[in-house]
Amino acid sequence: MQQSLGQPAKRSAWWNDARVRGVLSQVFVLGGIGLLVWYLVSNTLANLETRSIATGFGFLEREAGFAVSESPIPYSAADTYYRVLVVGILNTLKVSIVGIALATLFGTLAGVARLSSNWLVAKFATIYVEGLRNIPILLQLFFWYTVITQTLPGPRQAFNPMPGVFLSNRGLQYAEPVWDPTYGLMAGALAVGIIGAWALGRWAHKRQERTGRLFPTFRVGAALILGLPVLAYVLGGAPTELDVPALKGFNFRGGGTVTPEFAALLVGLVLYTGTYIAEIVRGGILSVSHGQTEAGLALGLSRGLVMRLILLPQALRVIIPPLTSQYLNLTKNSSLAVAIGFPDLVSVANTSINQTGQAVEGIAIIMAVYLTVSLSISAFMNWYNRKIALQGVR
């Protein structure tokens, strides 16, 4: 038997064992959090009881009793709190989705423009980015709201740039087609066109692999997507009945409306978030070394193809994670709508809380909704980021 070298180390006390310490520290942290939660919950319950406020979500069934200025779904003051919260959620989603799409477009343009070799274009983009991102978003929302409501004329003197369209301090009113079965047919045709264009793209890609010939996919695809609905419209008898807004009393009735509140919130969010997206896009493109451009050009690729095949796929990897943060910021910043009276979730939930006193439940609903929306955006963007991740590099 082999003799051990040296004495076996004398075991020190059990609390010096790294594993024991690890477990103990976690037990302490968990215990601490548990105590804190218990303290807060029991305190809240006690306070609610002394003020005899009923807890629970039963209030959602009661009549809300207040009107909201705009809603994507039919709503009146006689509807329930549940319905008014849904209206708020839909309004938040509406401004967030449109805002994210426009901010991405606008920010990308500004980011590329800042890299332009055209002095004027680059300077304009720089002034826009450095100016707007250094002013608080709340202030910008007040500014745009004031611009829209103070500089535009009243409904009686509304601008009428084209028949059926009115621009005043009550917002943008426009003529809307009256529902006709033909529009359903057009929607179907649009879907067929989109699927057709997608199939065409796949076919063109296969054919390029097989024969090397390029196909004008973009032009033919666009013709399919736009042309089929037009064809359906003509075949359906080309209905022309419009719901035209008309001045009745102090405001317009009929037609569709973009309210000043929605417009100000959208413009503010898009311009503000656009500055950050511009910087992210600029950084992403700059992160791809100039050698990549040179190698592409040296192979005879045009500048457009270098951007599309070499620079953008590499820049996207740098752009996506911070871009996700900006999408989340825009969604959360939309809650500032409460300041200019756009009935978003925070705004209607606030009113509901004031009327019912159900602050805990109201805030819980707001948090749950924002958490759900934000985590969904996050999950989607993370999935996309993994999909385009650089392979073979650790």
Added chain:
Amino acid sequence: MTPGDTLGDTPNSGAAITLESVHKWYGAFHVLQDINLTVQRGERVVVCGPSGSGKSTMIRCVNRLEEHQEGKIIVNGIELTNDVKAIEGIRREVGMVFQSFNLFPHLTVLENLTLSPIWVQKRPKKEAEQAAMEYLERVHIPEQAKKYPGQLSGGQQQRVAIARALCMKPSIMLFDEPTSALDPEMIKEVLDVMVGLAEAGMTMICVTHEMGFAKTVANNMVFMDEGSIVEMAPPKEFFTNPKSERTQKFLSQILTH
């Protein structure tokens, strides 16, 4: 092939590249001063000189990665102007290999090689891939086709870069210090590929300090300093009997160790 042997003489079937009193400035800095150089079809020119002497700038002007401001550059009978389509046409005919490889990290080796044949020459993917595999065999790394550049060694990456340029079937190859970023043991594998190209009769301009390679391959040596061509001579004369004092000093510095 061992250093000391030389390849055959210059085939003379007309000029592939002509530079006529070319000048270029970076701001106030006169980086190219009255460059005159003619490279015949099939000729192999090695350019050397201290760093900052304008060697890289000169060959980067040949495929217009840099613009010259005065003088004329004619490649395959076409003058380089602002005509974007003409420039793209010339770049298809002129392959370039960079010091830092510049492979596309988001594409596999095979995709790196077929990108330009597919999108610029509009060849079928199958055909482009077959051709690419042949070139990978020529640079001795067909087994790496499915890997990404980040998984290869420097020497392998540079050989892929050479194969990528060859896939466009260029008539002229430009090498911008192709071995300067490589570990010593990888330099030989890249130089061997370049010697093979020279033996096959490719028109080449190489910026390099590999003097063994230069002696083996070059028809003409060009020595540049401070933006001008100081001396131009066949390698034998250039190495044994350099005329200018500046060349002598440079050679004594790089050949002594």
